[in-house]
Amino acid sequence: DTAVSQTPKYLVTQMGNDKSIKCEQNLGHDTMYWYKQDSKKFLKIMFSYNNKELIINETVPNRFSPKSPDKAHLNLHINSLELGDSAVYFCASRGIDNSPLHFGNGTRLTVT
C-alpha cells in the first residue's frame, strides 16, 4: 500500500492555465506538507496543515492555494501558471512530535 500518494505524476500545461495536484496519506498522520523542488534539487517548504488547519504559509505567490478537506488529504491548486512554476512538487506527512516526514513520489509540473 502506498503511504503518501500524489496525482498526477506528470503534469504538462500551458502558461495561464489553472491546475491542481492531489495528495492523500493513509498513515493516520495529522500534519501534511507541500514542498517544491527546483531544477537544482533545492527543496523549499511551501505550506503545512495540521488536522485541516494551515500552520505554515511560506512566501508563496497567492496563485498557490492549498486545501485540506480532511486530515488525510492536502491538495494544491495553482492559478495562472507561469514558466517559473515548473518544478517537482512533493507532498509529505508527519506523525506526532519528532516523527520524520514521509514523502510521496512527486508531481513533475512542466509549464510551456
Add this chain to the structure above:
Amino acid sequence: AQSVAQPEDQVNVAEGNPLTVKCTYSVSGNPYLFWYVQYPNRGLQFLLKYITGDNLVKGSYGFEAEFNKSQTSFHLKKPSALVSDSALYFCAVRDSSASKIIFGSGTRLSIRP
C-alpha cells in the same frame, strides 16, 4: 530562524571506502536532525534522525550520523560504501518548538566500483 548547510555539492568515494557527507545547522531551540536519501524520480526516503540521547545514531542501509552540539554538525557516515549508495542526500533540521522542517541543498554521493 533555522537553517541547514551542506557544504559539498558532490562527494566521490571508491567502493569499500568509508564515506562522510557533511551537514551543519542553526536553530534557536533544540534541534531535531534528519537525513534523507533521494533516488532518481522518487520522493525522499528517511534514513535516520537525532532527537536526544546518544550522539551517534544508526539508521537504514548501514548509515550512521554523529551529532556534535559544539560544532552544530550532524555528518552522515558509512564505514564501507556500496555502489548502490549513489544518490542525492539531504540533511534536514526542525526546531523543537516549530513545525517547519528545513532541508539543506543536497549532496550528490557517487560511489565508483
